[in-house]
Amino acid sequence: MKTRVGFGFDVHRLVEGRELWLGGIRIDHSRGLLGHSDADVLIHALCDALLGAANMRDIGFHFPDTDGEYKGIDSKILLRKTVELIREKGYAIGNTDITLCAERPKLNPHIPAMQHCLAECMGIDPDDISIKATTTEQLGFTGREEGMAAYAVVLIEQP
Ligand code: MG
Numbered sequence: 482m483k484t485r486v487g488f489g490f491d492v493h494r495l496v497e498g499r500e501l502w503l504g505g506i507r508i509d510h511s512r513g514l515l516g517h518s519d520a521d522v523l524i525h526a527l528c529d530a531l532l533g534a535a536n537m538r539d540i541g542f543h544f545p546d547t548d549g550e551y552k553g554i555d556s557k558i559l560l561r562k563t564v565e566l567i568r569e570k571g572y573a574i575g576n577t578d579i580t581l582c583a584e585r586p587k588l589n590p591h592i593p594a595m596q597h598c599l600a601e602c603m604g605i606d607p608d609d610i611s612i613k614a615t616t617t618e619q620l621g622f623t624g625r626e627e628g629m630a631a632y633a634v635v636l637i638e639q640p
Pocket of ligand 1 (some may be wrong): 520525
């Protein structure tokens, strides 16, 4: 069996007047992430990790933000499409490990719901989805609450 690793990184700006979507779920917060889609930074990093593992370019290549079709789109739809692309190339998803950097709100209570949501979208076991949240100790753009960042690694397998 051939195994391959992929890595993804994404950033979105935090602004007033937007809903906050992370890991496929809506989280109550005073601000939300700005983007062409719902700006779910965690899902975008995960999609890029999946595409990277299969050497299939990146999320912007497949779902361009100049395309009206993707305006305001639920990122879970992008994740489902990404998983389809990976499976069409003959790969199965092993596991993923994701880190989200955000000063606020507290994300730990939402992690089980995110894991279950992503597992359902990806057709894998929630135990194969690790999500970790960290602050950056008030340092940098995440620490100043100007934005959020996410990092993801995934393992895919070709039976
Ligand atoms: Mg993005």
